[in-house]
Amino acid sequence: EMCPAGVLSNMLVLLGNGISSPSPHSSTLVAEVLYVLSVLTNYSEAFTEEVLKQDICMLLRQMLLSMDLVRAGPSMSQTSSSVLRVLSTLASMLPAVQLAESVCECEARRAALFREHPAYLDAIGEAFAQLLLDIHETSVDPCVQSLCVSLLLAFFLASRERPELVRRSLEPAQLACFLANLLLSGASKSQTLACLLITCELLERHPTPYSLLFV
Known part of the structure; x- marks a missing residue:
């Protein structure tokens, strides 16, 4: 009831047009559409479900792939802002990470949505798990890097x-190497904390093979 189906369809068309026919005007429209989507998905499980039904994951993935982080050059700042908008939209769909004393878990209502509809989480893993690692390694923006690691944590939680989804989404040796290098690199406190939480989650929930890979 928050957003009629026809309006949502038009919003997704605008995002698609931003990929196929990029321009300063379409970039502004895309930024506004992503903001509205982020607000609504963050607020409503029902709207999030409707958005996920529309294959939003592949659309957001295409948007990220269309941004050349390696050769952005003078437009690096603008590119980073665009990447952050897309990743923030993904963050609004995933369950929020909640820390309480020594417990790290997902926000219950959004987590329940993905338990009831496991295909939505499959789609997120297929579209973004490897891509988040790639973006982290190519971006020089610490905000982008931090959000990538936070999104990985939310996905794993x-x-x-x-466990089969975790194994299918990322090759264990590659993931372990990524996390180890991140811990050794002296990353920001937020990245280090998220990295440690991911590592603990993997060791606790997936001792095979991660207990050997982190030795």
Whole structure:
């Protein structure tokens, strides 16, 4: 009831047009559409479900792939802002990460949505798990890097009861190497904390093979 289906369809068309026919005007429209989507998905499980039904994951993935982080040159700042908008939209769909004393878990209502509809989490893993690692390694923006690691943490927590999805989404040796290098690099406190939480989650929930890979 928050957003009629026809309006949502038009919003997704605008995002698609931003990929196929990029221009300063379409970039402004895309930024506004992503903001509205982020607000609504963050607020409503029902709207999030409707957005995920529309294959938003592949659309957001295409948007990220269309941004050349390696050769952005003088437009690096603008590119980073665009990447952050897309990643923030993804963050609004995933369950929020909640820390309480020594417990790290997902926000219950959004986590329940993904338990009831596991295909949505499959789509997120397929579209973004590897891409988040790639973006982290190519971006020089610490905000982008931090958000990538935070999104990985949210994804792993949401997949807590689905070990097969974790194995399918990222090759264990590659993921372990990524996390180890991140811990050794002296990254920001937020990245280091998220990295440690991911590592603990993997060791606790997936001792095979991660207990050997982190030795």
